Structure formats: structure tokens, C-alpha cells
Amino acid sequence: MLETVSAEAVVAETVKKGALYVVGTPIGNMSDISERAAYTLKSADFIAAEDTRVSGLLLSRLGIKNKLMSCREHNIVSKSVEIVKRLKDGETCAVVSDAGMPCISDPGEVLVRMCAENNVPVYVVPGPCALTAALAVSGLDTSRFSFEGFLSTTKKRRTSHLNSIKEGRQTLIFYEAPHKLKSTLADLHEILGDRKIAVCRELTKLYEEVIRGRISEITELYETKKPRGEYVLVVEGAPKPPKRVKVNKYMTKGECKEGMG
Numbered sequence: 092m093l094e095t096v097s098a099e100a101v102v103a104e105t106v107k108k109g110a111l112y113v114v115g116t117p118i119g120n121m122s123d124i125s126e127r128a129a130y131t132l133k134s135a136d137f138i139a140a141e142d143t144r145v146s147g148l149l150l151s152r153l154g155i156k157n158k159l160m161s162c163r164e165h166n167i168v169s170k171s172v173e174i175v176k177r178l179k180d181g182e183t184c185a186v187v188s189d190a191g192m193p194c195i196s197d198p199g200e201v202l203v204r205m206c207a208e209n210n211v212p213v214y215v216v217p218g219p220c221a222l223t224a225a226l227a228v229s230g231l232d233t234s235r236f237s238f239e240g241f242l243s244t245t246k247k248r249r250t251s252h253l254n255s256i257k258e259g260r261q262t263l264i265f266y267e268a269p270h271k272l273k274s275t276l277a278d279l280h281e282i283l284g285d286r287k288i289a290v291c292r293e294l295t296k297l298y299e300e301v302i303r304g305r306i307s308e309i310t311e312l313y314e315t316k317k318p319r320g321e322y323v324l325v326v327e328g329a330p331k332p333p334k335r336v337k338v339n340k341y342m343t344k345g346e347c348k349e350g351m352g
């Protein structure tokens with residue numbers, strides 16, 4: 092654990108009893124754990140973890156001993172009921188997922204909602220998140236974006252999802268698994284057109300890579316390259332429609348064309 096600030100002082104200041112802490116953890120590089128995340132994991136009464144083995148490794152790297160409770164997608168409702176009851180009794184819980192921010196394509200949302208509905212305070216200890224990391228290095232427009240999560244594995248649902256967002260000007264962000272990368276690129280090309288894309292792989296890890304280009308160029312590249320690791324795809328929004336020009340009878344042909352460009 093980093094020793095620049097007194098751990099006890101921060102714990103006393105920041106960790107409140109009877110509250111839930113939503114704690115972000117690294118998406119690859121373990122040095123991305125924040126001081127506050129470490130303090131919170133240390134001082135909570137227990138930690139609700141997506142996978143207790145994965146979080147156990149993180150805790151041992153940080154030299155922290157604490158109780159871990161398994162809180163996976165399939166048991167999240169019953170576990171959330173149990174956790175809310177314990178928080179109401181005055182305990183403090185930190186919730187973590189395997190990597191990044193809980194609740195973002197990871198368990199946690201149900202627990203947060205249940206806490207909110209039961210007037211249990213919820214605090215966030217923000218940390219790394221693959222979608223914002225990818226957007227930041229994409230080189231694409233960051234002023235407006237929408238996070239689309241994972242596209243469905245069924246062709247029909249993928250197609251209808253992409254059709255529902257194809258007109259939006261905002262940058263689009265998708266999570267993707269390596270075995271689905273090529274078919275997703277094909278669907279993106281077919282439905283959204285040959286837009287600019289940043290393919291962000293293994294961010295913060297040893298084989299971190301960001302490839303920027305048109306969807307067709309990346310598709311060609313992956314004809315010979317095997318997709319490996321974790322991917323975020325950042326795709327530019329729909330192009331602006333051509334400007335409408337009011338044509339009047341005194342305009343020359345050239346002026347009409349220029350206005351339309």
C-alpha cells in the first residue's frame with residue numbers, strides 16, 4: 092500500500108458505518124489501484140466481490156486481509172438483500188468486480204439500487220474503467236458519446252441494436268470479446284458504414300495496443316492477425332447530413348453546388 096498519507100487518518104475521515112462503497116479496481120495494471128480504494132478495502136467490515144479468488148489476489152498484493160463474500164450475477168438479488176440488512180445494522184461493505192468499475196457491464200447495479208431504495212448511503216471510490224480509458228485514447232470526438240456495452244451474440248438482436256443507434260452523431264463505445272471481434276467489425280461496417288474506429292486492446296497491460304483507422308482497414312488487418320485479449324471498440328458517430336441550401340433563381344450552378352458541399 093502507498094505510504095504517503097497516514098492510512099488511519101484517511102480511514103477515519105472517509106469510511107462511514109452503515110454504508111456501501113462502490114470501489115473501482117485496476118483493468119490490468121495493478122499500480123492503478125488508488126490509495127482511497129486500498130483504504131476502503133482495508134477498513135470495510137466485508138467486501139462483496141464478483142469473484143472472491145480474483146479479489147483475493149488483489150487484496151494479497153495490497154497486503155490487506157478482509158472478509159470476502161461472493162456476489163455474482165446469478166446470486167446478486169439474494170446477496171443484495173443480505174448485504175442491505177447488514178448495512179442497516181451498521182456494517183460497512185465495499186463492493187468490487189473482477190476489474191474496473193462495478194456496475195459497468197459487471198454486477199453491482201442491483202445492490203446499489205436496493206441500498207438507495209432502503210435509504211442506505213452509497214459512496215463511490217472511482218477507479219479505472221475500460222470505456223473511459225478507451226475513449227480518452229481513441230482520438231475520436233469525446234464531447235458526446237454513448238456506451239453500448241456488449242452487442243448480443245444473436246445476429247437479429249445485434250442488427251436491431253446497431254440499427255437503433257446508427258443515426259446518432261455521438262461517438263459509440265462497445266465492449267467486445269476476441270472471438271466475436273471479426274463478426275462485430277463486419278456488422279459495424281454493414282450497418283454503420285465505413286466509419287473511423289479505434290480498436291483498443293489490453294489497455295494498461297503488457298500488450299496494450301490502440302489501432303485507429305476505417306472499419307474496412309481494421310477488418311483487413313484482422314484477416315491475418317488473430318484477435319487476442321480484451322477489446323473496446325470506439326466508433327465515430329454518424330456523419331453530419333449535407334447542408335440544405337435554399338436555391339434562388341439568381342444563383343449560378345456553381346453557387347448551388349458549393350452550398351451543398
Ligand code: SAM
Pocket residue numbers: 118119188190191192193194195196197219220221222265266267268291292293294295296321322323
Ligand atoms: N467493469 C469493467 C469496466 O469498468 O470497464 C468492465 C467489465 S466487462 C465484464 C469486461 C470487458 O471490458 C472486456 O470484455 C473488455 O471489452 C473490456 N475491458 C476490460 N478491461 C479491458 C482492458 N484492459 N483493455 C480493453 N478492454 C477491457
